[in-house]
Amino acid sequence: MKTPHLLLAMLAACLLLAGCGTRRAPGVEGDPERGKVALAQYGCRSCHVIPGVTGSETMVGRPLDGLAQRKFIAGSLPNNQANLVRWIRNPQAIDPESAMPAMGVTQNDALDISAYLLTLE
Amino acid sequence: MSLSRPALVVKTAVLTLLAAGVVAAAVGFTVLRSGWYDIGATTQHLSFVYKLLEQGMQYSVRHHAMEVVTPPLGQAEALRGAALYRDNCAQCHGGPGVATAAHGMSMQPVPGPLVDAARRWRPRELYWITRHGIKMSGMPAWEYHLDEAETWAIVAFINRMQDMSARDYRTLTATPSVRAGDQREAR
Numbered sequence: 001m002k003t004p005h006l007l008l009a010m011l012a013a014c015l016l017l018a019g020c021g022t023r024r025a026p027g028v029e030g031d032p033e034r035g036k037v038a039l040a041q042y043g044c045r046s047c048h049v050i051p052g053v054t055g056s057e058t059m060v061g062r063p064l065d066g067l068a069q070r071k072f073i074a075g076s077l078p079n080n081q082a083n084l085v086r087w088i089r090n091p092q093a094i095d096p097e098s099a100m101p102a103m104g105v106t107q108n109d110a111l112d113i114s115a116y117l118l119t120l121e
Numbered sequence: 122m123s124l125s126r127p128a129l130v131v132k133t134a135v136l137t138l139l140a141a142g143v144v145a146a147a148v149g150f151t152v153l154r155s156g157w158y159d160i161g162a163t164t165q166h167l168s169f170v171y172k173l174l175e176q177g178m179q180y181s182v183r184h185h186a187m188e189v190v191t192p193p194l195g196q197a198e199a200l201r202g203a204a205l206y207r208d209n210c211a212q213c214h215g216g217p218g219v220a221t222a223a224h225g226m227s228m229q230p231v232p233g234p235l236v237d238a239a240r241r242w243r244p245r246e247l248y249w250i251t252r253h254g255i256k257m258s259g260m261p262a263w264e265y266h267l268d269e270a271e272t273w274a275i276v277a278f279i280n281r282m283q284d285m286s287a288r289d290y291r292t293l294t295a296t297p298s299v300r301a302g303d304q305r306e307a308r
Binding site for chain 1: 236
């Protein structure tokens with residue numbers, strides 16, 4: 001009688017996961033679900049391949065999968081939420097020659113975007 | 122049953138296919154007529170819908186651009202194209218270090234950068250897309266707004282974008298505006 005129990009447990013796990021949506025990484029502010037939509041609405045997906053956001057294959061910017069695992073962003077900044085927000089909002093303030101444009105992302109939207117990116121293990 | 126075995130097999134196969142066709146058509150019509158597929162641009166396409174539309178677009182462009190003859194595209198054309206690109210294309214496609222206007226960001230599909238366009242498209246295909254536009258994508262046709270030489274100048278510029286840094290792009294597009302309309306009136 002082990003199999004039905006296992007199946008039930010798996011079903012329960014699926015329902016739980018579905019109910020939660022994208023879970024925020026620990027110690028991170030912002031709403032990752034909103035961030036996922038914001039990534040599309042600021043055109044980020046046009047240069048970056050991002051898991052969970054539909055779009056064309058592109059290698060203009062670096063793919064953002066596994067971002068939570070990276071030690072550095074933009075070549076030199078330690079990867080944490082505060083630095084991600086700074087970089088997303090104004091790349092030229094960190095690297096004046098960066099080809100990544102400032103897209104006019106608001107502080108709140110940058111928080112949500114970084115919250116989503118930090119769920120990408 | 123007076124039917125022979127092979128005839129029975131054929132009859133069953135035909136009826137099964139017909140039934141499957143009717144069911145598929147009914148499901149398709151239901152999905153269409155119900156309006157369940159969200160046409161809003163704040164939700165994403167289903168991944169397979171996006172891929173299907175994109176693939177079809179690429180095949181169509183390749184097919185239709187086959188007859189286009191590419192003229193020589195040199196430095197002069199590319200330079201002329203820089204100002205035309207800045208005035209007519211950068212609003213939706215941006216450039217190295219330069220953001221699109223707001224309306225270029227939130228379109229579905231997103232117009233996307235053209236710095237890698239030369240890797241994806243031949244010059245004749247870029248010309249064809251610019252001249253004829255792409256249905257249901259937001260890409261307008263420029264046939265009635267830019268002349269031949271202007272369209273090829275833009276292609277020449279886009280073709281060189283892959284080698285441009287943000288600084289190169291700034292320098293090249295810092296030339297005075299050439300208004301297509303003004304030139305046309307003078308002709």
